[in-house]
Amino acid sequence: MDLHQPRKVLVVLPAYNEEENIGELLSQIRFALEEDSKTIYKVFVVNDGSRDNTQKIAEEMAKEMPIEIIVHEVNQGLGATIRDGLYRAVNYSGKNDIIITMDADATHNPGLILRLIRMIIEGHDVVIASRFQTGARVIGLVWYRKLLSIVASIIFRITYPIRGVRDYTCGYRAIRADVLKRAIAEYGDKFVDQDGFQCLVDILLKLRKRKLLFGETPLILRYDQKGGMSKMNVGRTIKNTLILIVKRFFVK
Numbered sequence: 726m727d728l729h730q731p732r733k734v735l736v737v738l739p740a741y742n743e744e745e746n747i748g749e750l751l752s753q754i755r756f757a758l759e760e761d762s763k764t765i766y767k768v769f770v771v772n773d774g775s776r777d778n779t780q781k782i783a784e785e786m787a788k789e790m791p792i793e794i795i796v797h798e799v800n801q802g803l804g805a806t807i808r809d810g811l812y813r814a815v816n817y818s819g820k821n822d823i824i825i826t827m828d829a830d831a832t833h834n835p836g837l838i839l840r841l842i843r844m845i846i847e848g849h850d851v852v853i854a855s856r857f858q859t860g861a862r863v864i865g866l867v868w869y870r871k872l873l874s875i876v877a878s879i880i881f882r883i884t885y886p887i888r889g890v891r892d893y894t895c896g897y898r899a900i901r902a903d904v905l906k907r908a909i910a911e912y913g914d915k916f917v918d919q920d921g922f923q924c925l926v927d928i929l930l931k932l933r934k935r936k937l938l939f940g941e942t943p944l945i946l947r948y949d950q951k952g953g954m955s956k957m958n959v960g961r962t963i964k965n966t967l968i969l970i971v972k973r974f975f976v977k
Contacts, residue, residue: 733822734758734766734842735902737810738829739803744778746831746951751786753835760839767791767817770829771810774800804924807896808917815909818902825899831950833897840942841899850904851932853890854897855941865949877926877966884970885930889939896925897944900932908932923966 736754740747751768758766768790770783774797783794795809807826814824823845827833837854844852856863857878863871874894881893908931909916919927 732765733818734764734825734838735814735818735822736766736768736825736827736838737807737814738768738770738827739773739806739810740770740775740779740783740829741773741800741806742775742777742779743829744775744782747779747829748782748786750829750831750835751783751790751792754838755790757835757838767793769793769795769810769814769817771795771797771806773797773802773806802920803922804917804920807924807928811905811917812909815902815905818906820903820906822902823899824902824905825897827897832947834945834947837897837942837944838899841897844940844942845899845901848938849940850901850937851929851939852899853892853939853941854895854944855890855892856895856944856946857891858941858943860943861945863946863948865947865951880970881926885933887929887933887939889941890929891941892944893926893929894922895944895946904932904935904937908935926966 736758738747738750743750747770751770754768758764770792772780772783772794780794780796783792786792787794793813795813797806797809811824811826818824823842825838825841827835827838833854841852841854855861856874863874874892877894878891882891885893887893912931916931917924917928
């Protein structure tokens with residue numbers, strides 16, 4: 726990485742009916758990234774067919790901070806939303822830039838962005854905010870969702886081990902832009918080809934093939950601050966993730 730080239734931080738924020746959360750979240754992202762006056766950043770809000778005031782709030786916030794809104798007229802699911810946000814950010818990015826993905830439901834604290842960025846600058850290619858590192862905490866999540874996360878971590882570490890990774894399903898991540906550029910060039914439209922929450926796992930499985938340095942930093946996951954209902958259908962997510970595990974044995 727040429728440290729003399731300017732670096733942008735590009736945040737991809739998938740949003741579906743997040744009027745209770747998105748305004749405050751964007752304010753916190755702005756506060757975190759403008760702490761250093763030299764930081765150049767942009768937030769890509771992907772409005773996935775929201776039926777509430779998500780679009781209006783994002784448009785108002787765009788008057789105060791650099792935001793680009795990508796609109797799905799109808800809800801297409803997390804896979805398509807992550808895909809469109811990542812591809813737009815990659816097209817906008819330079820080789821030194823850093824792309825962040827995170828949830829829009831107030832469970833991911835933007836204060837952690839600076840640590841993710843620092844770890845990328847220090848040499849990592851991919852950094853995950855992990856529930857399984859010392860110092861991590863999960864607050865306000867029902868017991869069976871915690872158990873599901875633990876079981877998923879064990880299964881993926883056995884079937885698809887990635888050195889430095891324990892949390893395969895958390896979407897709060899930082900990735901070098903040039904890493905994503907090369908992966909998308911290889912896979913094209915198939916880089917993100919899963920519809921639901923399993924797309925987060927699949928991205929890691931595809932990056933796993935490359936000679937990358939993965940790392941994690943402890944996450945404090947705040948479900949007690951979440952506004953609105955969960956978008957995850959637990960049964961469907963389990964089924965689709967198990968299908969993905971088998972599929973990736975045959976289709977890389």
